[in-house]
Amino acid sequence: MANSQILVTGGAGFIGSYVVEELLKYHPRKIIIVDNLVRGRLENLGSFIDNSAIEFIEGDIRDVSLMDKCISNVDYVFHMAALRINACAANPGDGFDVMLKATFDLATLCVKYKVKKVIYSSSASVYGLAQHFPTPETDNPYDNQTFYGGAKLWGEQLFRSFKFMYGLDYVALRYFNVYGPRMDTDGKYTEVMIRWLDCIQHGLNPLIYGDGETTMDFVYIKDVARANVAALMANVSDQVFNIGTCRETSLKQLLQIMLAVNKSHLIPEFKESDTVNPVSRRCAENGKAKHLLGFEPKSTLKEGLYELSQWYFKKQKATLYSI
Numbered sequence: 001m002a003n004s005q006i007l008v009t010g011g012a013g014f015i016g017s018y019v020v021e022e023l024l025k026y027h028p029r030k031i032i033i034v035d036n037l038v039r040g041r042l043e044n045l046g047s048f049i050d051n052s053a054i055e056f057i058e059g060d061i062r063d064v065s066l067m068d069k070c071i072s073n074v075d076y077v078f079h080m081a082a083l084r085i086n087a088c089a090a091n092p093g094d095g096f097d098v099m100l101k102a103t104f105d106l107a108t109l110c111v112k113y114k115v116k117k118v119i120y121s122s123s124a125s126v127y128g129l130a131q132h133f134p135t136p137e138t139d140n141p142y143d144n145q146t147f148y149g150g151a152k153l154w155g156e157q158l159f160r161s162f163k164f165m166y167g168l169d170y171v172a173l174r175y176f177n178v179y180g181p182r183m184d185t186d187g188k189y190t191e192v193m194i195r196w197l198d199c200i201q202h203g204l205n206p207l208i209y210g211d212g213e214t215t216m217d218f219v220y221i222k223d224v225a226r227a228n229v230a231a232l233m234a235n236v237s238d239q240v241f242n243i244g245t246c247r248e249t250s251l252k253q254l255l256q257i258m259l260a261v262n263k264s265h266l267i268p269e270f271k272e273s274d275t276v277n278p279v280s281r282r283c284a285e286n287g288k289a290k291h292l293l294g295f296e297p298k299s300t301l302k303e304g305l306y307e308l309s310q311w312y313f314k315k316q317k318a319t320l321y322s323i
């Protein structure tokens with residue numbers, strides 16, 4: 001990787017900014033970050049913005065001439081810019097332009113400029129409610145009900161077809177429930193963690209809507225960043241990998257661990273939920289990533305939730321003092 005040029009779309013976002021930090025450990029010549037800051041934040045770039053290898057461009061991946069310039073000299077592309085699941089549902093037209101059209105244009109430019117490998121950020125959303133737990137990569141995606149999941153699956157298939165038509169090498173990573181410092185505080189499942197941290201901070205009993213039995217596979221952000229770099233370095237192409245821990249954690253268990261790491265004795269309260277979550281379970285079979293990428297998640301949920309809590313409380317304190 002040393003001496004290479006790398007493009008990271010969405011590099012001012014949650015996962016993108018950690019991927020850039022991880023990449024810098026390998027001393028690439030240049031990392032170009034393109035992000036329109038619709039969700040990303042400049043503060044996410046804080047630890048590396050002054051590094052001479054970094055070029056940050058506040059721009060849109062839908063701008064084909066900008067992307068042409070950015071891709072013309074790069075060796076590798078991490079394509080992470082995307083709209084969130086709720087944003088796609090609220091405005092599928094934007095979802096189409098960002099997730100499908102811009103991804104198609106990016107793949108076309110990667111072929112034009114003979115990019116050596118693309119690492120594409122996909123999602124466990126492609127499965128909807130999976131058929132098996134733990135879920136192998138071979139489970140079918142027919143239960144997905146979301147525009148976002150459909151778009152991610154299409155992205156995987158786009159790169160697959162470009163590999164066969166034009167020889168463009170790629171790896172797609174299906175992240176499960178990524179969490180950690182810098183995460184979105186109002187995301188689909190991250191919002192609940194933040195709501196509970198607020199309760200812990202203010203001494204209020206945390207609420208669980210429903211029975212708390214919905215499960216997820218929480219994977220720590222720094223592990224996800226390592227998985228991205230492993231996908232670049234491994235001699236692997238035309239493959240999709242689950243990036244999760246193979247540990248299924250219910251919301252009830254998540255809250256218990258969160259209370260324990262914060263030495264809190266608050267009592268969870270249950271409230272009836274007026275919504276039905278169509279995806280009641282998530283758990284990644286992660287043997288393929290271990291075997292072919294040499295990637296294994298390192299952080300335990302306890303460690304990760306401790307880091308998340310410290311970050312959030314510090315951030316709240318800083319906001320309080322800035323008012």
Ligand SMILES: NC(=O)c1ccc[n+]([C@@H]2O[C@H](COP(=O)([O-])OP(=O)(O)OC[C@H]3O[C@@H](n4cnc5c(N)ncnc54)[C@H](O)[C@@H]3O)[C@@H](O)[C@H]2O)c1
Pocket residue numbers: 009010011012013014015016034035036037038039040041059060061062079080081082083084098121122123124174175176177178179184
């Ligand atoms: N966080 C998760 O748990 C999770 C799970 C599965 C998949 N993913 C995928 O991983 C990738 C990174 O996710 P994240 O959690 O860091 O989200 P994020 O929203 O923090 O990062 C995405 C970044 O893309 C940027 N962006 C959006 N539209 C853009 C556009 N038109 N032009 C330029 N930049 C644009 C945003 O400003 C943001 O910084 C995304 O592709 C996401 O779909 C994330």
